[in-house]
Amino acid sequence: MRADTLGDHFLPTAGTAVRDPSPMFATRSGTTAEVQQLADEVFSAPRWVTGIGGAPARCRLRVLRFGPVIMSDWEADEAIQVIAPDLDDYNIGLAPAGRLFTEQRGIVTTATTLEGAVCRPGSPARAWWRPDTRPVTVALAPGALEAELEALLGHPVRGPLRLSRRFDLTRGMGRSWGALAGLVHAELCAADGMIYRPMIAERLWASMLGGLLLAVHHQYSDELNEPAAPSRPRxxxxxxxxxxADPARPFTTASLARVAGISARSLQDGFRRHVGVTPMVYLQEVRLGRAHVELSTSAPGAITVSEVAHRWGFVHLGRFAAAYRRRFGLLPSETLREP
Structure with missing residues (x-):
């Protein structure tokens, strides 16, 4: 679902772990005071939008809210600052071009194409930039990020997480997380994009949470990178x-780990040991089997390949057809045409 303004479409606040899974998009252009109105609707804690020094300015704000994640895209003709008197989420600053400056507890961090900047919940924060910069910010609900970490580790954690103030976007997990954020950003204004399908949105925000925990150092990083304890076949x-029981459900590795009662890493290790594939590969194989049954038993004209693919969680039809052919030796359309 998309909206020109957000209003009451947003359900719980940024501090909660669960939100309406339906992605929401909004944009506002005008004076900083007008854009301030949209910021007030999006964020649970105040964001003050002004020109540098408090002077009025003109800018544009676009926001995408999906699950516990809010992605913001800014553009301004003048230098702009955003002040959060009491930041209540983890805030990641990115600068695809130019430089984004952030300050929290007297520490100034600069986001560039090489590094991301991190602000933590619990204290005031400020961000500012010049007109040659179009910053992208990603706000993550604390409860959701900490719940994701608990799922990965298999035990409770105590927040807030002491995330490093900066992280490398040029290599390793930082580069991967930056690429994922870039993918979501590219979908920001695509009305027909896959980000606006709740099943896909849930997987993307779960990947952004888990990926950030691996990309940015924190007090649980060493434990997170230790070899997983072996899981039991049960x-x-x-x-x-x-x-x-329900292969169409938008499972993630973390959600399956919660069902299994173990950490996500232990579940992956258990699947490799006892099944021979990862949980997500196993899920795809089950979905392919269900799609094959439906295509094989349906009369031509009664359904379409696209309908069957989407029903069983396949959004990209080309990849569905390729995976189907590898598994069954023919295309989905050929199965549907068989007498």
Whole structure:
């Protein structure tokens, strides 16, 4: 669902772990005071939008809210600053061009094409930039990020997380997370983009949470990077049973781990040991099997390949057809035409 203004479409606030899974988009152009109105609707804690020194200015704000993630895209003709008197989320600053400056607790961090800047919840924060910069910011609900970490580790954690103030976007997990953020940003204004399908949106925001925990150093990083403890076959069976019972459900590795009662890393290790594939590969294989049954038993003209693919969680038809052909030796359309 898309909207010109957000109003009451946003459900719980940024501090909660669960939100309406339907993505919401809004944009506002005008004076900083007019853009301020949209910021007030989006964020649970105040953001003050002004020109540098408090002077009025003109700018444009676009926001995409999906699950516990808010992505903001800014453009201005003059130098702009955004002040959060009491930041209540984890805020990641990116600068695809130019430089974005952030300040929290007297520490100034600069986001560039090489590094991302991080602000933590619990204290005032400020960000500012010049007209040659079009910053992208990603706000993550604390409850959701910490719940994702608990799923990965398999035990409770105490927040807020002490994320590093900056992280490298040129290599390793930082580069991967930056590429993922770029993918979501590219979908920002695409009315027909896959980000506006709740099933895909849930996977993307879950990937952004988990990926950030690996990309940015924090007090649990060493534990997160330790080899996973082996899981028991009973735990793996619980995950398999959940997949078999409802393969169309938008499962992620983390959500399956919660079903199994173990950490996501242990679940992946257990699947590799006892099933031979990852949980997501197993899920795809089950979905392909269900799609094959439906295509094989339906009369030509009664359904379309696209309908079947989407029903079983395949959004990209070309990839669905390629995976289907590898599995069954023919295209989905050929199965549907068979007498």
């Amino acid at each position: 735990s793996v069976k619980r995950a398999i049973d959940a997949i078999e």
